Amino acid sequence: MDPQKTGFDYSTFNPSYFQHLEQRIKDLDALGIQADLILFHPYDSWGFARMGQAMDKHYIQYIVARLASYKNIWWSLANEYDLMAQLGQKPLSAWDFIGKTVHQEDPSGHLLSIHNFYDPPVHKGTTKNWFDYTKPWITHLSIQSDNVFFVPKWLDDFQKPIIFDECRYEGNIEFGWGDNSAKGMVDSFYRIVLRGGYATHGETYIDKPNTTRPIWWAHGGILRGESQKRITYLKQLLATNGFNYVNPMAVQGPHWELAVGESPDKQHVFAYIGDNQPEFEIFDFLPKDNIYSAQVIDTWNMTSTKLNERIDKNHYFHIPRKPYQAILLTKIN
Incomplete structure (x- = not known):
């Protein structure tokens, strides 16, 4: 994409922006939290999803050089990478180059994966839109799915950890991915974890349509739901009974x-x-x-x-x- 049409110069970085990002990563580390940093995503209004291979490489080299020294960094190549192809932002063929570049530029060998789009009527019974997780530089599966019964099979197929980065969120918004009940969220955690996988909590409560109140899933702030207490209880049960893994x-x-x-x-x-x-x-x-x-x-x-x-x-x-x-x-x- 032509930088002239976006107002951004892709070849020049803003140091103050990345200093701010570094401080947030430090803040997370102080709380004992891993930062799974999304490098690209389809919900882009500024042209960064369409920079082209040369500028993608330039961006990756810069951000990996700045952040690879932080011990709590993970690399997520993209959120819903395959949706970016549908939107004409990046072809599916681009991701092998992007993944290899991150892997080669990172001297610390941080965890690295890529995340898929999930539309149940289309993807419920298939993994065809998943990235090829057998690539040697992929460290784990980062999936969006509610197919919690298949964790043991996927562990056997891929011989890598399975992380459900989206198994629906507890909330009250109008979308199916964000209107799960607290009991439904807890149920997913038990079903995923006790089958050998890992799960990510998310919360999407709003007080009214078009709210200006921060939504925890996007902005952090106050957790208003009930599932996180029960997820903490599960974690405690596992820790006190020797379940370093399952x-x-x-x-x-x-x-x-x-x-x-x-x-x-x-x-x-x-x-x-x-x-x-x-x-x-x-x-x-x-x-x-x-x-x-x-x-x-x-x-x-x-x-x-x-x-x-x-x-x-x-x-x-x-x-x-x-x-x-x-x-x-x-x-x-």
């Missing part, structure tokens, strides 16, 4: 309604039942001869109740009929 279980057989993961030391199994309400369960996917004690986790009320039964793979056990429960097992033999 090995998915029960991925075959008649257990599609469960999300089940085992701790790396094999001492704990965490099974999420969700909005299903069985009164009797049998965990026939458990390792042979293992015996476990159990806690019933109320994921919404954030409580834990000891179950006075011993659990193994051969016997049914009784649980209260209630939605949004999980069973946390601890090996005792």
Whole structure:
């Protein structure tokens, strides 16, 4: 794109802008937060999505040189990269060059990925619009999807971490991606994490149409929803029970309604039942001869109740009929 038509000189950088960005990255680091920096996006009104390969390279070299020394930086090549092709901003063929350039210019080897567009009527049953995540310089999958059942399969297919950067947001706006309930948001987290993936929280509450009040998803500020408290509770449960990561279980057989993961030391199994309400369960996917004690986790009320039964793979056990429960097992033999 001709810089004359946008009012920007793509060859000259504004140091004060990037100094401000650096300070925000430092602020995030002080809070223990990783900064997944989006380099390009389709919602562009200034021409930066249409600069062309030479200026793209110039921009990438500058921003990587400035920011690669920050330990909390990740690189996200684009938000909804494939939508940029539909809008005529960048061809799909451009991303291999962009990704390789970021990777080659970064001496610190930060995490690097790219994020897809997701329209459920079009993309619900396919991953054809995903970038080729088998590229050696891609460190993890950064996906937008609500297909939370497929995490174990994708882990097996790609042998890389699976991050749901968008699994819908808790909020009240008019779009399906931003009007999920708090319970729906928490449900997605349990189903993704206990199948071995990772999930990103987002919140899109407004007080009125065309609001001028900051929306947390875009501007930060005040969290007004209820899901983040329950997500923190899940994180605490995982941390105190040795789940540095999750090995998915029960991925075959008649257990599609469960999300089940085992701790790396094999001492704990965490099974999420969700909005299903069985009164009797049998965990026939458990390792042979293992015996476990159990806690019933109320994921919404954030409580834990000891179950006075011993659990193994051969016997049914009784649980209260209630939605949004999980069973946390601890090996005792």
